[in-house]
Amino acid sequence: MTAGSPLLAELIEAFRCLPGVGAKSAQRMAFHVLERDRTGARRLADRLVAAIDRIGNCRQCRGFSETEICNVCASPARDRSLLCIVESPVDQAAVEAATGYRGLYFVLLGRLSPLDGLGPSELGVDLLGERLAQGEIKELIVATNPTVEGEATAHWLSQLARDAGVRATRLAHGVPLGGELEFIDRGTLAHAFGTRHTLT
Amino acid sequence: MTAGSPLLAELIEAFRCLPGVGAKSAQRMAFHVLERDRTGARRLADRLVAAIDRIGNCRQCRGFSETEICNVCASPARDRSLLCIVESPVDQAAVEAATGYRGLYFVLLGRLSPLDGLGPSELGVDLLGERLAQGEIKELIVATNPTVEGEATAHWLSQLARDAGVRATRLAHGVPLGGELEFIDRGTLAHAFGTRHTLT
Ligand SMILES: [Zn+2]
Ligand SMILES: [Zn+2]
Numbered sequence: 001m002t003a004g005s006p007l008l009a010e011l012i013e014a015f016r017c018l019p020g021v022g023a024k025s026a027q028r029m030a031f032h033v034l035e036r037d038r039t040g041a042r043r044l045a046d047r048l049v050a051a052i053d054r055i056g057n058c059r060q061c062r063g064f065s066e067t068e069i070c071n072v073c074a075s076p077a078r079d080r081s082l083l084c085i086v087e088s089p090v091d092q093a094a095v096e097a098a099t100g101y102r103g104l105y106f107v108l109l110g111r112l113s114p115l116d117g118l119g120p121s122e123l124g125v126d127l128l129g130e131r132l133a134q135g136e137i138k139e140l141i142v143a144t145n146p147t148v149e150g151e152a153t154a155h156w157l158s159q160l161a162r163d164a165g166v167r168a169t170r171l172a173h174g175v176p177l178g179g180e181l182e183f184i185d186r187g188t189l190a191h192a193f194g195t196r197h198t199l200t
Numbered sequence: 201m202t203a204g205s206p207l208l209a210e211l212i213e214a215f216r217c218l219p220g221v222g223a224k225s226a227q228r229m230a231f232h233v234l235e236r237d238r239t240g241a242r243r244l245a246d247r248l249v250a251a252i253d254r255i256g257n258c259r260q261c262r263g264f265s266e267t268e269i270c271n272v273c274a275s276p277a278r279d280r281s282l283l284c285i286v287e288s289p290v291d292q293a294a295v296e297a298a299t300g301y302r303g304l305y306f307v308l309l310g311r312l313s314p315l316d317g318l319g320p321s322e323l324g325v326d327l328l329g330e331r332l333a334q335g336e337i338k339e340l341i342v343a344t345n346p347t348v349e350g351e352a353t354a355h356w357l358s359q360l361a362r363d364a365g366v367r368a369t370r371l372a373h374g375v376p377l378g379g380e381l382e383f384i385d386r387g388t389l390a391h392a393f394g395t396r397h398t399l400t
Contacts, residue, residue, distance in 0.1 A: 004270035014247040017240025019232045031290040032219045040217025047214040048245040063204045070204035090231040
């Protein structure tokens with residue numbers, strides 16, 4: 001397929017680390033950048049390395065950040081009485097893009113899943129408990145995914161909130177059961193966010 | 201969308217240089233590599249840079265190569281009496297993957313297109329003329345795309361071959377008109393390759 005150039009074969013193989021990229025797409029990508037966009041490919045390589053080397057997790061919210069405290073947590077424009085809890089950085093991005101939410105976030109980097117060795121401590125319960133105990137947060141918006149594990153995680157979070165005397169809310173129905181926030185259309189997600197209800 | 205990390209926003213934008221990658225796919229790719237496959241992403245970055253820096257065009261066939269003469273042209277196992285002419289490296293890869301062809305290639309890096317400033321000299325007519333004049337080639341397999349410009353290019357190539365006293369063949373019907381070799385299924389392409397006919 002790429003008999004003339006071993007480096008080309010290696011590049012095609014490397015593209016397959018990307019989600020949704022099979023053998024055919026990987027080949028198309030490799031030929032495209034070599035034939036038509038070497039500048040774009042070099043920029044992609046540079047930014048991949050910069051992102052890998054410098055993006056870690058915010059010490060406060062555990063979301064992606066290249067600084068100790070991310071730009072969201074550091075922003076004076078954010079409402080510090082609202083804390084939205086999501087499973088992953090991509091869910092945080094989905095909420096941020098779809099809703100007008102201007103509060104803070106907390107990223108679990110997972111969901112309760114004993115079989116995978118994911119319990120409260122892996123999900124940052126110490127950090128979250130401290131935040132709740134500080135008394136600044138008035139509402140905990142539980143935006144875990146509506147899967148079995150996500151619902152169990154939501155239940156656990158509502159208990160944490162109740163113990164701390166903080167109101168917990170959950171995104172409204174409208175988010176399809178079994179779905180993943182990342183793949184929901186913006187309108188549905190915005191609606192569900194707007195009609196969130198108190199967890200009982 | 202990526203309020204916490206400017207580097208993340210830059211990475212998402214950079215993924216859009218790839219064909220078929222829109223805003224949503226680019227975001228998914230960036231989060232995927234950061235959350236789950238930094239090793240794969242670093243390998244991709246390394247290979248992109250290696251490919252961009254080191255892959256040029258073979259001095260003999262103009263296909264992709266990281267050496268002066270590509271592995272196909274240099275291979276003693278190839279039949280030097282057959283020369284398959286394609287428009288682009290990706291077409292060469294398609295023929296190589298779909299057929300049992302074991303001859304050599306010549307890559308035009310384009311097709312006759314006067315409006316785009318592409319004439320015989322841009323398509324390497326000097327190099328091709330030399331090859332034909334050497335007398336080693338017995339058959340010129342014209343595998344340009346079955347588009348209007350590809351057909352005009354095929355016509356020009358058949359004249360070149362006739363002038364040099366070399367038989368020219370064209371891929372058989374079976375390749376859909378208006379299609380591009382790159383996107384044809386292997387079976388169709390292999391059949392068309394096998395039933396190629398003499399250009400008259
Ligand atoms: Zn943060
Ligand atoms: Zn070559």
